Amino acid sequence: MPLKKKQRAALSTYFFLSGLCFATWASRIPTIKDFFNFNEAELGTVLLSMPISSLIGLPISGWLVSKFDSRLPLIVAMMFLTLALAFIGFADTPFLLVAALSLYSFSSRILYISMNTQSITIQKKYTKKIVGSFHGLWSTGGLLGVVFSTIMVKYKVPLHIHLAIIAVFIAIISLLVFSYTIKNDKSTFGNKLIFGKPDPFIFYLGLLVFFAAICEGGMFDWSGVYFKEVINEPIFTYGYLLFMAAMAFSRFYSDRLMDVIGLEKTYIFSSLLIAIGILLAVIFPYFYPALIGFCLVGLGTAAIFPMTFMLAGTSKKYSPGMAISIISTYATVGMLIGPPLIGYVAHASSLKYAFYIFVVAGLLFIPLSQFFFKHQKNN
Numbered sequence: 001m002p003l004k005k006k007q008r009a010a011l012s013t014y015f016f017l018s019g020l021c022f023a024t025w026a027s028r029i030p031t032i033k034d035f036f037n038f039n040e041a042e043l044g045t046v047l048l049s050m051p052i053s054s055l056i057g058l059p060i061s062g063w064l065v066s067k068f069d070s071r072l073p074l075i076v077a078m079m080f081l082t083l084a085l086a087f088i089g090f091a092d093t094p095f096l097l098v099a100a101l102s103l104y105s106f107s108s109r110i111l112y113i114s115m116n117t118q119s120i121t122i123q124k125k126y127t128k129k130i131v132g133s134f135h136g137l138w139s140t141g142g143l144l145g146v147v148f149s150t151i152m153v154k155y156k157v158p159l160h161i162h163l164a165i166i167a168v169f170i171a172i173i174s175l176l177v178f179s180y181t182i183k184n185d186k187s188t189f190g191n192k193l194i195f196g197k198p199d200p201f202i203f204y205l206g207l208l209v210f211f212a213a214i215c216e217g218g219m220f221d222w223s224g225v226y227f228k229e230v231i232n233e234p235i236f237t238y239g240y241l242l243f244m245a246a247m248a249f250s251r252f253y254s255d256r257l258m259d260v261i262g263l264e265k266t267y268i269f270s271s272l273l274i275a276i277g278i279l280l281a282v283i284f285p286y287f288y289p290a291l292i293g294f295c296l297v298g299l300g301t302a303a304i305f306p307m308t309f310m311l312a313g314t315s316k317k318y319s320p321g322m323a324i325s326i327i328s329t330y331a332t333v334g335m336l337i338g339p340p341l342i343g344y345v346a347h348a349s350s351l352k353y354a355f356y357i358f359v360v361a362g363l364l365f366i367p368l369s370q371f372f373f374k375h376q377k378n379n
Contacts, residue, residue, distance in 0.1 A: 018078075018081075019142035082167040087100035128259075136250075212365075250303065263369075267366065276293075
Protein backbone atom coordinates (compact mmCIF):
# COMPACT_ATOMS: atom_id res chain seq x y z
CA MET A 1 0.00 0.00 0.00
CA PRO A 2 1.40 3.47 -0.92
CA LEU A 3 2.56 5.58 2.02
CA LYS A 4 -0.07 8.26 1.50
CA LYS A 5 -2.84 5.65 1.70
CA LYS A 6 -1.40 4.26 4.94
CA GLN A 7 -1.27 7.80 6.34
CA ARG A 8 -4.84 8.46 5.22
CA ALA A 9 -6.03 5.19 6.79
CA ALA A 10 -4.28 5.97 10.08
CA LEU A 11 -5.72 9.47 10.28
CA SER A 12 -9.14 8.14 9.29
CA THR A 13 -8.92 5.79 12.27
CA TYR A 14 -8.24 8.71 14.63
CA PHE A 15 -11.20 10.67 13.25
CA PHE A 16 -13.39 7.57 13.67
CA LEU A 17 -12.22 6.97 17.26
CA SER A 18 -12.66 10.64 18.14
CA GLY A 19 -16.27 10.54 16.94
CA LEU A 20 -16.87 7.30 18.84
CA CYS A 21 -15.49 8.86 22.01
CA PHE A 22 -17.54 12.04 21.72
CA ALA A 23 -20.83 10.32 20.94
CA THR A 24 -20.33 7.88 23.81
CA TRP A 25 -20.25 10.69 26.35
CA ALA A 26 -22.78 12.99 24.64
CA SER A 27 -25.42 10.29 24.20
CA ARG A 28 -25.37 9.60 27.96
CA ILE A 29 -25.98 13.23 29.00
CA PRO A 30 -29.62 12.43 29.96
CA THR A 31 -28.30 9.61 32.20
CA ILE A 32 -25.92 12.04 33.91
CA LYS A 33 -28.69 14.63 34.21
CA ASP A 34 -30.91 12.11 36.00
CA PHE A 35 -28.11 10.78 38.22
CA PHE A 36 -27.28 14.24 39.59
CA ASN A 37 -30.91 15.43 39.39
CA PHE A 38 -29.88 18.54 37.41
CA ASN A 39 -32.47 20.92 36.00
CA GLU A 40 -31.86 22.44 32.53
CA ALA A 41 -30.05 25.51 33.90
CA GLU A 42 -27.82 23.40 36.16
CA LEU A 43 -26.96 21.07 33.28
CA GLY A 44 -26.19 24.11 31.12
CA THR A 45 -23.83 25.41 33.79
CA VAL A 46 -22.02 22.06 34.01
CA LEU A 47 -21.69 21.95 30.21
CA LEU A 48 -20.17 25.43 30.38
CA SER A 49 -17.00 23.88 31.84
CA MET A 50 -16.26 22.18 28.51
CA PRO A 51 -15.91 25.21 26.21
CA ILE A 52 -14.04 27.13 28.93
CA SER A 53 -11.41 24.38 29.24
CA SER A 54 -11.38 24.02 25.46
CA LEU A 55 -10.67 27.73 25.15
CA ILE A 56 -7.72 27.29 27.49
CA GLY A 57 -6.46 24.48 25.27
CA LEU A 58 -6.59 26.48 22.04
CA PRO A 59 -3.42 28.59 22.38
CA ILE A 60 -1.59 25.55 23.74
CA SER A 61 -2.68 23.40 20.80
CA GLY A 62 -1.72 26.10 18.31
CA TRP A 63 1.73 26.31 19.89
CA LEU A 64 2.13 22.52 19.94
CA VAL A 65 1.38 21.97 16.24
CA SER A 66 3.73 24.81 15.31
CA LYS A 67 6.50 23.65 17.68
CA PHE A 68 6.31 19.88 17.02
CA ASP A 69 5.02 17.50 14.38
CA SER A 70 1.24 17.25 14.80
CA ARG A 71 1.47 13.50 15.55
CA LEU A 72 2.96 14.05 19.03
CA PRO A 73 0.14 16.23 20.46
CA LEU A 74 -2.29 13.93 18.62
CA ILE A 75 -1.37 10.75 20.49
CA VAL A 76 -0.82 12.44 23.87
CA ALA A 77 -4.20 14.18 23.63
CA MET A 78 -5.90 10.91 22.65
CA MET A 79 -4.53 9.12 25.71
CA PHE A 80 -5.74 11.86 28.06
CA LEU A 81 -9.08 11.90 26.25
CA THR A 82 -9.69 8.21 26.96
CA LEU A 83 -8.68 8.73 30.59
CA ALA A 84 -11.18 11.59 30.87
CA LEU A 85 -13.95 9.51 29.27
CA ALA A 86 -13.53 6.78 31.88
CA PHE A 87 -13.31 9.41 34.62
CA ILE A 88 -16.72 10.85 33.58
CA GLY A 89 -18.33 7.47 34.25
CA PHE A 90 -16.88 7.22 37.76
CA ALA A 91 -17.60 10.84 38.80
CA ASP A 92 -20.05 10.78 41.71
CA THR A 93 -20.06 14.47 42.66
CA PRO A 94 -20.66 17.59 40.52
CA PHE A 95 -17.10 18.74 41.24
CA LEU A 96 -15.57 15.49 39.92
CA LEU A 97 -17.89 15.59 36.92
CA VAL A 98 -16.79 19.12 36.02
CA ALA A 99 -13.14 18.09 36.47
CA ALA A 100 -13.61 15.09 34.16
CA LEU A 101 -15.44 17.14 31.53
CA SER A 102 -12.76 19.84 31.66
CA LEU A 103 -9.97 17.31 31.06
CA TYR A 104 -12.06 15.74 28.29
CA SER A 105 -12.66 19.05 26.53
CA PHE A 106 -9.06 20.26 26.94
CA SER A 107 -7.69 17.03 25.45
CA SER A 108 -10.32 16.96 22.72
CA ARG A 109 -9.38 20.43 21.51
CA ILE A 110 -5.70 19.54 21.13
CA LEU A 111 -6.63 16.28 19.41
CA TYR A 112 -9.06 18.00 17.03
CA ILE A 113 -6.58 20.63 15.88
CA SER A 114 -3.84 18.01 15.47
CA MET A 115 -6.11 15.80 13.35
CA ASN A 116 -7.27 18.65 11.14
CA THR A 117 -3.69 19.84 10.67
CA GLN A 118 -2.77 16.36 9.44
CA SER A 119 -5.84 16.29 7.18
CA ILE A 120 -4.73 19.47 5.40
CA THR A 121 -1.28 17.97 4.83
CA ILE A 122 -2.75 14.74 3.39
CA GLN A 123 -5.18 16.71 1.23
CA LYS A 124 -2.19 18.26 -0.59
CA LYS A 125 -1.16 14.76 -1.71
CA TYR A 126 -4.49 14.19 -3.49
CA THR A 127 -6.06 15.97 -6.46
CA LYS A 128 -9.66 15.32 -5.33
CA LYS A 129 -11.11 16.75 -2.11
CA ILE A 130 -10.88 14.22 0.73
CA VAL A 131 -11.25 16.37 3.87
CA GLY A 132 -14.98 15.70 4.04
CA SER A 133 -14.34 11.95 4.17
CA PHE A 134 -12.32 12.35 7.39
CA HIS A 135 -15.19 14.20 9.03
CA GLY A 136 -17.51 11.55 7.61
CA LEU A 137 -15.57 8.92 9.51
CA TRP A 138 -15.79 11.08 12.65
CA SER A 139 -19.56 11.01 12.25
CA THR A 140 -19.50 7.27 11.49
CA GLY A 141 -17.62 6.72 14.73
CA GLY A 142 -20.21 8.88 16.42
CA LEU A 143 -22.98 6.82 14.84
CA LEU A 144 -21.45 3.60 16.17
CA GLY A 145 -21.08 5.27 19.56
CA VAL A 146 -24.78 6.16 19.66
CA VAL A 147 -25.79 2.65 18.53
CA PHE A 148 -23.69 1.09 21.30
CA SER A 149 -25.03 3.64 23.80
CA THR A 150 -28.58 2.78 22.78
CA ILE A 151 -27.85 -0.89 23.56
CA MET A 152 -26.30 0.09 26.91
CA VAL A 153 -29.35 2.21 27.79
CA LYS A 154 -31.79 -0.49 26.72
CA TYR A 155 -30.13 -3.13 28.87
CA LYS A 156 -29.42 -0.69 31.71
CA VAL A 157 -25.65 -1.21 31.73
CA PRO A 158 -24.06 1.08 34.36
CA LEU A 159 -22.55 4.26 32.95
CA HIS A 160 -19.04 3.66 34.34
CA ILE A 161 -18.80 0.21 32.72
CA HIS A 162 -20.04 1.53 29.37
CA LEU A 163 -17.57 4.43 29.27
CA ALA A 164 -14.64 2.31 30.51
CA ILE A 165 -15.17 -0.27 27.73
CA ILE A 166 -15.04 2.42 25.05
CA ALA A 167 -12.06 4.17 26.66
CA VAL A 168 -9.93 1.01 26.69
CA PHE A 169 -10.90 0.13 23.11
CA ILE A 170 -9.97 3.60 21.81
CA ALA A 171 -6.64 3.65 23.67
CA ILE A 172 -5.56 0.29 22.25
CA ILE A 173 -6.46 1.07 18.62
CA SER A 174 -4.88 4.54 18.83
CA LEU A 175 -1.54 3.08 19.90
CA LEU A 176 -1.67 0.40 17.18
CA VAL A 177 -2.05 2.87 14.26
CA PHE A 178 0.15 5.68 15.61
CA SER A 179 3.27 4.63 13.66
CA TYR A 180 1.48 5.33 10.35
CA THR A 181 0.61 8.96 11.09
CA ILE A 182 2.34 11.77 9.16
CA LYS A 183 5.82 12.76 10.29
CA ASN A 184 7.75 16.00 9.74
CA ASP A 185 4.69 18.16 9.03
CA LYS A 186 5.75 21.13 11.17
CA SER A 187 5.19 24.31 9.14
CA THR A 188 8.09 26.70 8.59
CA PHE A 189 5.93 29.82 8.17
CA GLY A 190 2.88 31.51 9.65
CA ASN A 191 3.33 30.03 13.11
CA LYS A 192 3.09 33.30 15.04
CA LEU A 193 -0.21 34.86 16.02
CA ILE A 194 -0.42 38.42 14.69
CA PHE A 195 -2.39 40.84 16.85
CA GLY A 196 -4.19 43.88 15.50
CA LYS A 197 -7.01 44.38 13.04
CA PRO A 198 -8.75 41.03 12.36
CA ASP A 199 -7.87 39.42 9.05
CA PRO A 200 -11.19 39.34 7.08
CA PHE A 201 -10.33 35.90 5.67
CA ILE A 202 -9.99 34.41 9.15
CA PHE A 203 -12.77 36.53 10.65
CA TYR A 204 -15.53 35.38 8.25
CA LEU A 205 -14.46 31.74 8.45
CA GLY A 206 -14.37 32.07 12.22
CA LEU A 207 -17.94 33.39 12.34
CA LEU A 208 -19.10 30.52 10.14
CA VAL A 209 -17.70 27.90 12.54
CA PHE A 210 -18.99 29.95 15.49
CA PHE A 211 -22.59 29.47 14.37
CA ALA A 212 -21.84 25.92 13.19
CA ALA A 213 -20.64 25.15 16.72
CA ILE A 214 -23.86 26.52 18.17
CA CYS A 215 -25.92 24.26 15.89
CA GLU A 216 -23.78 21.13 15.97
CA GLY A 217 -22.69 21.39 19.60
CA GLY A 218 -26.22 22.19 20.73
CA MET A 219 -27.58 19.14 18.94
CA PHE A 220 -24.89 16.94 20.49
CA ASP A 221 -25.72 18.13 24.00
CA TRP A 222 -29.48 18.58 23.84
CA SER A 223 -30.93 16.21 21.22
CA GLY A 224 -31.15 13.34 23.71
CA VAL A 225 -32.74 15.57 26.34
CA TYR A 226 -35.21 16.88 23.71
CA PHE A 227 -36.34 13.35 22.84
CA LYS A 228 -36.59 12.38 26.49
CA GLU A 229 -38.46 15.43 27.80
CA VAL A 230 -40.30 16.93 24.79
CA ILE A 231 -40.97 13.86 22.62
CA ASN A 232 -41.32 11.67 25.76
CA GLU A 233 -39.32 8.83 24.23
CA PRO A 234 -37.78 6.49 26.85
CA ILE A 235 -35.03 5.33 24.44
CA PHE A 236 -33.84 8.92 24.17
CA THR A 237 -30.88 8.20 21.86
CA TYR A 238 -33.06 7.68 18.77
CA GLY A 239 -33.01 11.34 17.73
CA TYR A 240 -29.27 11.66 18.28
CA LEU A 241 -28.76 8.39 16.41
CA LEU A 242 -30.55 9.59 13.26
CA PHE A 243 -28.88 13.00 13.48
CA MET A 244 -25.45 11.33 13.52
CA ALA A 245 -26.42 8.87 10.77
CA ALA A 246 -27.53 11.68 8.48
CA MET A 247 -24.39 13.67 9.24
CA ALA A 248 -22.14 10.68 8.56
CA PHE A 249 -23.90 9.87 5.28
CA SER A 250 -23.76 13.48 4.11
CA ARG A 251 -20.10 13.99 5.00
CA PHE A 252 -19.02 11.15 2.73
CA TYR A 253 -20.71 12.96 -0.15
CA SER A 254 -19.91 16.53 0.92
CA ASP A 255 -16.64 16.58 -1.07
CA ARG A 256 -18.55 15.68 -4.24
CA LEU A 257 -21.32 18.15 -3.43
CA MET A 258 -18.75 20.95 -3.15
CA ASP A 259 -17.32 19.99 -6.54
CA VAL A 260 -20.76 19.86 -8.20
CA ILE A 261 -22.51 22.98 -6.87
CA GLY A 262 -19.56 24.90 -5.43
CA LEU A 263 -18.70 26.01 -1.91
CA GLU A 264 -20.90 29.11 -2.00
CA LYS A 265 -24.10 27.21 -2.79
CA THR A 266 -23.18 24.43 -0.33
CA TYR A 267 -23.29 26.94 2.54
CA ILE A 268 -26.74 28.16 1.41
CA PHE A 269 -28.08 24.63 1.00
CA SER A 270 -26.76 23.61 4.42
CA SER A 271 -28.32 26.66 6.05
CA LEU A 272 -31.79 25.94 4.68
CA LEU A 273 -31.67 22.27 5.72
CA ILE A 274 -30.81 23.19 9.32
CA ALA A 275 -33.60 25.77 9.59
CA ILE A 276 -36.24 23.51 8.03
CA GLY A 277 -35.19 20.53 10.15
CA ILE A 278 -35.38 22.38 13.47
CA LEU A 279 -38.69 24.03 12.58
CA LEU A 280 -40.15 20.63 11.72
CA ALA A 281 -39.08 19.16 15.07
CA VAL A 282 -40.33 22.17 17.05
CA ILE A 283 -43.64 22.82 15.29
CA PHE A 284 -44.50 19.11 15.24
CA PRO A 285 -42.97 17.76 18.50
CA TYR A 286 -43.84 14.13 17.82
CA PHE A 287 -41.64 11.08 17.26
CA TYR A 288 -41.53 10.78 13.45
CA PRO A 289 -41.57 14.51 12.55
CA ALA A 290 -38.80 15.07 15.08
CA LEU A 291 -36.77 12.18 13.63
CA ILE A 292 -37.11 13.60 10.12
CA GLY A 293 -36.26 17.08 11.40
CA PHE A 294 -33.12 15.89 13.20
CA CYS A 295 -32.15 14.00 10.06
CA LEU A 296 -32.35 17.22 8.00
CA VAL A 297 -30.28 19.06 10.62
CA GLY A 298 -27.63 16.32 10.38
CA LEU A 299 -27.53 16.70 6.60
CA GLY A 300 -27.28 20.47 6.94
CA THR A 301 -24.52 20.65 9.53
CA ALA A 302 -22.37 17.97 7.87
CA ALA A 303 -20.41 20.08 5.38
CA ILE A 304 -19.85 23.26 7.39
CA PHE A 305 -16.85 22.27 9.53
CA PRO A 306 -14.88 20.28 6.90
CA MET A 307 -15.56 22.91 4.25
CA THR A 308 -14.51 25.81 6.48
CA PHE A 309 -11.38 24.08 7.79
CA MET A 310 -10.41 23.23 4.23
CA LEU A 311 -10.70 26.92 3.31
CA ALA A 312 -8.66 27.82 6.41
CA GLY A 313 -5.83 25.63 5.11
CA THR A 314 -5.48 27.97 2.11
CA SER A 315 -4.62 31.00 4.27
CA LYS A 316 -1.68 33.02 2.92
CA LYS A 317 -1.04 34.61 6.31
CA TYR A 318 -0.95 31.60 8.62
CA SER A 319 0.20 27.98 8.52
CA PRO A 320 -2.65 25.41 8.34
CA GLY A 321 -2.19 24.47 12.01
CA MET A 322 -2.24 28.08 13.21
CA ALA A 323 -5.17 29.04 10.95
CA ILE A 324 -7.22 26.08 12.20
CA SER A 325 -6.27 26.94 15.79
CA ILE A 326 -7.44 30.55 15.40
CA ILE A 327 -10.68 29.61 13.66
CA SER A 328 -11.32 26.92 16.26
CA THR A 329 -11.32 29.70 18.86
CA TYR A 330 -14.53 30.98 17.27
CA ALA A 331 -15.98 27.46 17.36
CA THR A 332 -15.08 27.17 21.03
CA VAL A 333 -16.81 30.45 21.82
CA GLY A 334 -19.85 29.05 19.96
CA MET A 335 -19.69 26.01 22.21
CA LEU A 336 -19.23 28.32 25.17
CA ILE A 337 -22.40 30.25 24.37
CA GLY A 338 -24.65 27.74 22.57
CA PRO A 339 -25.36 24.69 24.77
CA PRO A 340 -25.53 26.64 28.06
CA LEU A 341 -27.76 29.26 26.40
CA ILE A 342 -30.14 26.50 25.33
CA GLY A 343 -30.26 25.32 28.94
CA TYR A 344 -30.97 28.77 30.36
CA VAL A 345 -33.68 29.59 27.77
CA ALA A 346 -35.23 26.15 28.28
CA HIS A 347 -35.31 26.70 32.04
CA ALA A 348 -36.92 30.13 31.58
CA SER A 349 -39.49 28.97 29.01
CA SER A 350 -39.23 25.47 27.50
CA LEU A 351 -36.70 23.36 25.64
CA LYS A 352 -38.91 23.42 22.56
CA TYR A 353 -38.76 27.21 22.29
CA ALA A 354 -35.03 27.21 23.07
CA PHE A 355 -34.43 25.21 19.87
CA TYR A 356 -35.39 28.29 17.81
CA ILE A 357 -31.86 29.49 18.58
CA PHE A 358 -30.63 26.84 16.13
CA VAL A 359 -32.90 28.23 13.40
CA VAL A 360 -31.40 31.71 13.72
CA ALA A 361 -27.83 30.38 13.89
CA GLY A 362 -28.37 28.17 10.85
CA LEU A 363 -29.83 30.92 8.69
CA LEU A 364 -26.85 33.18 9.41
CA PHE A 365 -24.63 30.92 7.28
CA ILE A 366 -26.15 32.55 4.20
CA PRO A 367 -25.11 36.21 4.72
CA LEU A 368 -21.79 35.30 6.36
CA SER A 369 -20.72 33.00 3.52
CA GLN A 370 -21.74 35.69 1.01
CA PHE A 371 -19.53 38.22 2.81
CA PHE A 372 -16.60 35.78 2.75
CA PHE A 373 -16.80 34.93 -0.95
CA LYS A 374 -17.35 38.59 -1.87
CA HIS A 375 -14.16 39.44 0.05
CA GLN A 376 -12.29 36.68 -1.77
CA LYS A 377 -13.40 37.96 -5.17
CA ASN A 378 -12.24 41.48 -4.34
CA ASN A 379 -8.76 40.33 -3.26
